[in-house]
Amino acid sequence: MNVDKIVARQAAYYANDAQDWANSAHSVLFPRMTELLDLELPKHNRYAVCNLRGGIGKSTLTFNLAYDAGDVLAVDTCPQANSTSFFTQGSPANGTTIYDALLPYLLPRMSFPSGIAQKVEGHNSYFDGKGAYFVPSSPNLYEFPSIMESALSQARGIPGESDRAITQILNSMRDLLDRECRKTDTRKVLIDTSPFFSGATHLSWHAVDSLIVPVRTDQQSVDSLKLLLELLQNKNRSFLRAQQGLDLHEPKVQMVVLTHCGWSTRAGAQYEPNNQTKVYLKKVKQVITDNIDCFTTDDPDNHIVPLDDFLGTGRIASAKQIPIKCLSPQQSFTIGGQRVTVNDSVTKCQRQLSFISQNIWA
Known part of the structure; x- marks a missing residue:
């Protein structure tokens, strides 16, 4: 499995200018840096950051992409509330949570809350002037899957109205985002999801245009990527089974972000992946190739972005x-x-985040 183009792209967005790229060994195989940096991906406005495994960088990636986007509504649907903590700089989040906002869609006698989204700059001064908003998480989201399943079960039993009732439940996150984007005058959306699919993650998939999937350089993360792709296309699994016969949105994957990558320290191999990273670049590309119908283009190389030293720089940023x-x-x-000291590779992470941003937003 050839990953030369992915490695060359990494070198291209590390290059300070065209001359740096011209001096790179990769320019022999791929002479045009500008073509490498344009992934030719369809651009969207709403993304869910997800993988069915914890500890791989979903919340950290959501937080940093939200900062880069500026005009964004970020929604935390993970009961662990890591991205909420990032947005509030560790302070408790007051006000309406995403759990509070979604519950009236499942329990019709409840009234809908107002003033759901909060301005991030009111909690985190680094976002001053960014125009970013967030909706905080709640530990009650652990209970949300059972409440949602109960509501769907009741909806299936409504004579002549079951399709409409089920559609209303499954489109509840989409409806909520529509309302909050209008209120906050934002057009971009990022949803941080939990490591389990049922509940708010399920609703998020119907609500967004596409998915961004962080994958660590380990086998368990690759296996969770495979499971996610199976959920997207297997009609016997819960995502497609729940909407059988209904005209509901099914997202595709825009980008797989390979986190915790390492690069060779061998002289003259500045942009060469180390052996572990190369192994997992190839594994991920094979998985994407085998499931390309789940992606927004038919070229696997378009969809893999390695993220350098996310463990070090990301740990400082998160803490x-x-x-x-x-x-x-x-x-x-x-x-x-x-x-702890921020090492020089932070500039690489910053360029990688810019590269991700320029290839996702409409």
């Missing part, structure tokens, strides 16, 4: 609730009683 774009090399922080 201090600071967007990666706001970190500088050699900046020092105390985390857990230890002094």
Whole structure:
């Protein structure tokens, strides 16, 4: 499985200018840097960041893409509330949660809350002037799948109205986003999802245009990517089974972001993946090739973006609730009683985040 184009693209967006690229060994195989940096992906306005596994960077990626996007509504549907904590800089989130906002769609006698989305800059000063909003999570989301399944079961039993009732439930997140985007005058949406599919993640898939899937460089993450793709296309699994016979939106995958990548330290191999990263680049490309109908284009190389040193820089950004774009090399922080320093690779992460942003938003 050839990953030369993916590696060359990495080198292209690391290059400071055209001359840097011209001096790169990759320019021999791929002479035009501008063509490499345009993935020719269809651009959308609404994305869910998801993978059916925890600890792979979903919340950190959501937080940083939201900062880069600016004009965005970020929704935290994971009961662990990590991205909520990032947006509030670790303070408790007051006000209406996504659980509160969705419950009236499932329990019709409940009234719909008002003033759901909150301005991020009111909680996190790094977002001043960004025009970004967020809807906080709730630990009650652990109970949401059973409530949703009960509501769907009741809807199926309504004579002559079951299709309409089921559609209303499954489109509840989409309806909520429509209302909140109008109120906040935002057009971009990012949803941070939980490691389990049932409940709010299910509703998020119907609500967004496309998916962004972080995958760590380990076999368990690759296996969870396979499971996600099976859910998207297997009519016997819960996502398609629940909407059988209904005209509901089914998202495709825009991008797989391979996190925690490492690169060779061998002299003259500045942009060469180390052996572990190369193994997982090939594994992920094979999975995408085998399931290309689940993606927004028919070229697997379009959909893989390696993210450098997300563990180090991302850990600092997450612990201090600071967007990666706001970190500088050699900046020092105390985390857990230890002094840590931002290394020079933060500039690579910043360029990678810019590259992701320029290839997703309409």
